[in-house]
Amino acid sequence: MVRFKNRYVLCEVVSEDPRCRQCIEDRAVGLAVRDAIGRVHGDFGLACCSISFTVKYLNAYTGTVLLRCRKDSYRLLCSALPFVRQLESRNQRYPCFLNTLHVGGTIRTCQKFLIEYNRRQLLMLLQSCTNEEERRCVQKSLLSCSLTEEQCLSGNEDDDDDGTDTD
Amino acid sequence: MALSEQAGAAASFERRVLRSAGEHHYLRVRLELPDGGARPNVAQFKQLVVSALKELHGEVGAALPVDVLTYEEKTLSAILRVVSSGLVKLWSALTLLGFYQNRRCAFRVLQTSPFLLALAGNSRELVLD
Numbered sequence: 001m002v003r004f005k006n007r008y009v010l011c012e013v014v015s016e017d018p019r020c021r022q023c024i025e026d027r028a029v030g031l032a033v034r035d036a037i038g039r040v041h042g043d044f045g046l047a048c049c050s051i052s053f054t055v056k057y058l059n060a061y062t063g064t065v066l067l068r069c070r071k072d073s074y075r076l077l078c079s080a081l082p083f084v085r086q087l088e089s090r091n092q093r094y095p096c097f098l099n100t101l102h103v104g105g106t107i108r109t110c111q112k113f114l115i116e117y118n119r120r121q122l123l124m125l126l127q128s129c130t131n132e133e134e135r136r137c138v139q140k141s142l143l144s145c146s147l148t149e150e151q152c153l154s155g156n157e158d159d160d161d162d163g164t165d166t167d
Numbered sequence: 168m169a170l171s172e173q174a175g176a177a178a179s180f181e182r183r184v185l186r187s188a189g190e191h192h193y194l195r196v197r198l199e200l201p202d203g204g205a206r207p208n209v210a211q212f213k214q215l216v217v218s219a220l221k222e223l224h225g226e227v228g229a230a231l232p233v234d235v236l237t238y239e240e241k242t243l244s245a246i247l248r249v250v251s252s253g254l255v256k257l258w259s260a261l262t263l264l265g266f267y268q269n270r271r272c273a274f275r276v277l278q279t280s281p282f283l284l285a286l287a288g289n290s291r292e293l294v295l296d
Contacts, residue, residue: 042225044259079227 006052007074009103010110011081013063015096023089024060033067033098036083041076048073049080056107062118065098066110074103189281192254193236195289196261198243199273207267209238212245216257219264219274224256233257236283244277246286254279 013024034053038046049069057066069077081100086093101117104110122142129135198215200206207215213235221229231253238245249257261274278286 038225040225040227042221042223042228044223045225045227 004052005071005105006068007071007077007103007105008056008107008110009067009069009074009077009081010101010114011065011067011098012101013065013087013096014099015063015087015094017094017096020087020094020096021060021063023087023092023094024058024063024065025089026055026058028087028089029058029065030055032084032087033077033081036085037077037080040080040083045073045076045080049077053077064114066107071105078103188251190251191248192251192279192281193283193286194247194249194254194257194276195278195286196245196247197275197277198245198267199275200243200267201270201272204270205268206240206243208240209235212238215264215267216247216261219260220257223260223263228253228256228260231256246283248283251281 013020013029015021030053034046034050037049041049051070051073053067053069055065056068058064067077078100081098084096084098086095102110102113104113119142122138126135126138126142129138198207198212213233216233216235217229220231220233224231232250233253234248236246236248247257258276258279261276264272264274266272278289280286
């Protein structure tokens with residue numbers, strides 16, 4: 001037996017409207033991505049990507065989304081992601097776009113990348129701090145972020161989907 | 168080598184070999200429609216092909232460079248030219264097209280070749296004695 005190979009696409013939802021956060025949920029993101037694939041690649045592309053396509057992990061607070069699809073069709077998925085223009089939930093739609101951060105073969109590599117990425121973001125925040133209070137806050141979260149990584153390194157399981165918050 | 172040279176000298180034709188893949192592929196297709204219906208003109212025919220591509224392969228498919236080289240409205244047959252990378256997409260889209268103006272229709276792909284000259288004759292239509 002050979003295992004089915006998947007690709008995990010890590011992206012972030014970017015929106016100018018802060019109210020968009022509340023409509024970041026599994027179903028809305030999945031539907032928006034499916035809609036974009038159907039529009040760009042037609043019935044054939046949609047059918048290819050639909051095999052084992054799911055929203056694996058979603059963090060509405062940071063706007064991070066982890067999508068899964070088969071290895072054969074991840075190019076179709078990635079090329080359709082820029083065509084996602086809005087998220088719709090509870091009869092409200094907000095314009096937004098998806099920014100692809102990383103494409104990985106396992107959830108673990110995506111998680112490692114996300115931790116590294118968030119730490120870099122925190123460093124950038126630290127540089128742009130204006131007052132002492134902010135600086136202390138960011139430094140504190142930087143320290144906690146490295147602690148989180150040590151914990152998850154020590155207690156790592158093979159290819160498990162535990163979403164770890166890094167901030 | 169010498170043998171082929173001799174043969175080349177003896178025969179009056181010249182043989183040319185194209186080693187790289189051709190840039191385009193050509194398809195001879197026939198549209199089958201039920202009797203007594205409206206027949207598409209050239210523009211509507213092209214529109215039909217593009218709509219078939221768009222249905223199956225989306226906007227990416229509809230953007231494929233496809234040309235209608237000749238179209239005969241009487242026999243509903245046409246010669247299409249498509250870039251080689253899009254041949255499979257075009258062929259599959261034509262095969263899966265089922266309706267023209269809400270009536271049944273079908274595309275028959277009669278011949279396909281990377282060379283336009285190959286469509287000049289069809290060995291399947293030869294009448295052999």
